[in-house]
Amino acid sequence: MCRKIEFKTIQPYLVLNTDSFSQFIIMGKGISHFYEYNTHKPVCPNVFVPSGCIEMVFLYSNDRMRVEVRGTTTKYKDIPVDKNTTFFVVRFLPGCFPAFLNCSAQDLTEKVVDIADVFRADCNVFQQMESAENMNDRIKVFMKQYLSLYDDQGNNILNSIKKKIYCTHGNIKIKELEEYTGYTTRYLNKITHQYIGIGTKEFCAIVKFQNLLDGMNYNRLNLCDLAVDYGYFDQSHFIREFRKRAGMAPKDYRDLLKANLYSKKVVDIHKHKFEKMY
Numbered sequence: 666m667c668r669k670i671e672f673k674t675i676q677p678y679l680v681l682n683t684d685s686f687s688q689f690i691i692m693g694k695g696i697s698h699f700y701e702y703n704t705h706k707p708v709c710p711n712v713f714v715p716s717g718c719i720e721m722v723f724l725y726s727n728d729r730m731r732v733e734v735r736g737t738t739t740k741y742k743d744i745p746v747d748k749n750t751t752f753f754v755v756r757f758l759p760g761c762f763p764a765f766l767n768c769s770a771q772d773l774t775e776k777v778v779d780i781a782d783v784f785r786a787d788c789n790v791f792q793q794m795e796s797a798e799n800m801n802d803r804i805k806v807f808m809k810q811y812l813s814l815y816d817d818q819g820n821n822i823l824n825s826i827k828k829k830i831y832c833t834h835g836n837i838k839i840k841e842l843e844e845y846t847g848y849t850t851r852y853l854n855k856i857t858h859q860y861i862g863i864g865t866k867e868f869c870a871i872v873k874f875q876n877l878l879d880g881m882n883y884n885r886l887n888l889c890d891l892a893v894d895y896g897y898f899d900q901s902h903f904i905r906e907f908r909k910r911a912g913m914a915p916k917d918y919r920d921l922l923k924a925n926l927y928s929k930k931v932v933d934i935h936k937h938k939f940e941k942m943y
Contacts, residue, residue, distance in 0.1 A: 672759065672831045673697065674716035674875050677882065677918075679752075681925045682711055687800055689934040694815060695761035699807075701753045701800045704746050711746045712912050714878070715739055715871045717759040717861060719773060721780075723794060723803070725751040730795040732780035734766065736773025737862035739871070741912035744777075753803050759868070760823050760860040764814040770862035800934070822846060823860050826853060835873030836896035839866055873897075874910045881919055882927055888915050 671692050680686040683702040690698040697718060713735065720735040726747055757763060762770055767785045780791075791810070797803040829845050830837060839850050842865065846853065853865045861868055877895040884891060889900070892915070897903035907915045 672717075672827070672872060672875070673879075674718055674756065675878055675882070676700075676713060676716065677878060677922070677927065678712040678714070680927055680930050681921065682746075683930065685932055686930050687932045687934060689800075689804060692758070694812065694817075695757055695763070696811075697756040697758045699753070699755055699800070699804050701751065701803075704748055704750050704752070711744045713738065713742045713744050714874075714912075715741070715910050716756070716875060717863070717868055717871045719757050719762065719770060719862070721755040721757075721763065723753040723791075725753065732791060732794075734773060734778050734780060734783055736776045736778070737770065738775055739863060739867055740909050742775075742777075753800060755807060760820070760827060760857075762860070763811070764816060770860055771858050774862040820856065820860060822848065822853075823856050826856065826865065830869055830872050834876045834895065835869045835871070837869060839869075870906070871910075874906070877907075878911075881915070882922060888919065 673690065673692065674697060679700075679702060683704065686700065686702045688698050688700040692698070715738045717737060719737060722733045722735060724731050724733070724747070726749060760770075765785050766783045768783045773783070793806045793810075794803060797806050825846055826842060829842060839853070842853055843850055848856075850865070857863060857865045857868050863871075873896055877891070877897070880886075880891055880895055886894065892898075892900070892903045897906065904914060907913075907918070911918055913921075
């Protein structure tokens with residue numbers, strides 16, 4: 666029986682490189698969560714790891730705001746960091762694409778682009794975002810504009826694919842997805858490329874990796890046992906795959922977590938503050 670139909674993603678290096686990382690988890694209306702952090706003194710490379718999600722990033726610095734869109738990535742990506750900058754980020758759920766962009770998910774894969782290059786000319790979503798003074802205000806302003814354009818019509822095939830992948834924590838063969846959905850691998854890839862920006866097998870691998878990251882952040886099992894628990898049965902493959910996605914070896918990553926108190930840096934904003942918005 667499937668118990669897990671949600672998929673919450675993390676960006677651990679962004680947490681480690683700040684004194685306080687605030688997040689507000691939604692897991693609905695096409696949005697995974699909002700998060701905000703400030704740049705101070707980095708303790709590790711400022712790296713963005715694969716999550717299967719598209720993000721909209723608002724950068725506040727020197728009384729000015731600029732906006733970027735981060736597409737889906739398949740391996741870790743270094744992010745240039747400006748000092749004394751506040752980052753307010755909207756992470757969309759995998760396969761969910763904001764209506765105010767005039768491109769596709771596949772157009773953004775492996776890219777970070779300026780909002781001006783992909784923004785629909787007839788939308789005026791962010792006019793008030795620049796003057797919003799704190800995270801709470803930014804969430805309220807964004808949600809008001811976002812929900813006025815939000816279309817709840819998802820792709821049934823994509824939803825079925827995602828549900829099965831989430832249930833198995835990414836540990837599923839494409840042949841099994843074929844049998845489960847009744848569609849060929851070629852068609853499944855067409856759907857995931859269209860809505861997520863990557864192929865089905867790659868998306869499974871990212872879901873598996875993200876579940877592993879979450880386990881490493883909060884689980885004290887030794888790395889070998891942890892790897893097996895999350896479906897990595899070959900040690901060399903585990904290390905190679907982890908380096909590809911995270912940019913360092915699993916042991917180095919865990920040492921980094923221990924040295925910088927990952928879990929104590931994350932501040933959750935209570936959902937009841939924003940219930941009236943949706």
